Amino acid sequence: MGEFELIRRFFASAACAAGGEGIALGIGDDCALLQLPPGEQLAISTDTLVAGVHFPQQADPFFLGQRALAVSASDLAAMGAKPVAFTLALTLPDARPDWLDGFARGLCAMARDCGIGLVGGDTTRGPLSLTLTVFGRVPAGLALTRAGARPGDLLCVGGSLGDGAGALPLVLGEMQDSGADAEYLLQRYWAPQPQLALGQALRGRATAALDISDGLLADCGHIARASGVALLVEAEKLPLSPALERLFPSEFARKCALAGGDDYRLAFTLPAAELAAVQAQWPEVAVIGRVEAGQGVHLLDAAGVELQPPALGYQHFGSQGD
């Protein structure tokens, strides 16, 4: 199994390696070369997924390829960046053509959806894991960081929360269900849609943003710390998918929404004056709280009384499994 042969055979297909705008040199040399339009910056993010930690050893390779790229592209969405290219470092115990074929098809399907081209990587022998590094471009000064939230801003999310965590019992085979609701949750887990268009539309509007990978409350903590503000989350306002609400008791569903990871929805802070324009184009954007002076993340009930944040008690195969 030669590195070059493997990479060429499975990943240098036209669909996946297709040159995105800005790729000056792709797979096959010591380095790839990217160029940026004047006035733009390059956004970079790296994520590793390890078998047995972040996904089951026996995960379907198509789903795995799809999910791995989606998870990484979601970090570009969170910065308001437009995807350009990615590299893949794939470590495999052996070279099974059927596995590689499925993985490559899943990866390339998501690459087409995101408009991102594979420009290089490394294939090594070892316990199954994959590291993706994604590159996007964003006009200088307009990237959405975690640091700009201001008292008075609204706290918003890009859609339903908790589906990723709700899918875990199904992913792990602890729960059997072949109905449409279960299928919806599995789809949300294996093929999360990075909110790329929303992220780009929030440039110059949102004051802070990230993607929810560690769980809403933990991720809101990152914004609160980086911005030096308090975030107030109103428990009753969390958007839950009908599938999650039908499949689980409401307390578990809410716990998934608050503390579960793997949703890859954007969470962002927005001046109130911007809300109508954003919701006109993204009606699924929900206001779930607000920014105040202070520090930390505070969970409130409908009467404004502070609640104890839930412990998820669920640490398998999620982003928490670092």
Add this chain to the structure above:
Amino acid sequence: MGEFELIRRFFASAACAAGGEGIALGIGDDCALLQLPPGEQLAISTDTLVAGVHFPQQADPFFLGQRALAVSASDLAAMGAKPVAFTLALTLPDARPDWLDGFARGLCAMARDCGIGLVGGDTTRGPLSLTLTVFGRVPAGLALTRAGARPGDLLCVGGSLGDGAGALPLVLGEMQDSGADAEYLLQRYWAPQPQLALGQALRGRATAALDISDGLLADCGHIARASGVALLVEAEKLPLSPALERLFPSEFARKCALAGGDDYRLAFTLPAAELAAVQAQWPEVAVIGRVEAGQGVHLLDAAGVELQPPALGYQHFGSQGD
């Protein structure tokens, strides 16, 4: 062991995360942000090292950190790129502070040598492996690819060959030697010096270049294929270090130079008119052959008779162990 805590504690030290020129946003957000001077392109390379495949499980963490970054930076040298930044994806079975401390010190020492800043990464739990992605900048159109070698060019290398492969019996503990020659080889293995200045000086001079990671003959094959030429390697002209020649029989030493990996010297093709200027500044640059019309890599003896290329028969812990 939280991802953020680990990364902050061990890698966000001022020395290692120091902003190189062009780093607009470093560690701590969803993405890092790089910017390029007008007219420059970004060179990108990804490499994975897996414990038990690319290095021994019990490798000294300081040496491992140093070597991992050197190996990746060498790809930037091969493109003629100037280092800017890197990301680290580190997978660890557990968080041992002494291991992490040693690893971080080795990594940061090499980062200072190369003038490259850590801008992000991911820390995950699992079998020990690391993936580094390095970024450098190079004026548009001047990157050294593998594709420009022309008949008549000289084939050159940036210094002694075979030291990395010669070190392997020592690295693996199959050979015990604490003398100065052994120490030299171990230093070449654990702290290879990426030929960054040489690579940048070859811009606009060399017609093709790469760094020798898979072994001289295999890597020359990459240039021959990409350029559509034949490369003739003269076996008697291979530069060997005095340490390698003293420690091993000459046949083994030559085999290491031809087929051993891990040297991280540059190999490049150069119009003859450029040689004097290059050797004036880099006297260690050696001419080892020439480019002709045709295809493939041909090993010649002093009389110009073609020799059989040696099989190394040595596949542990080298770049061959993919």
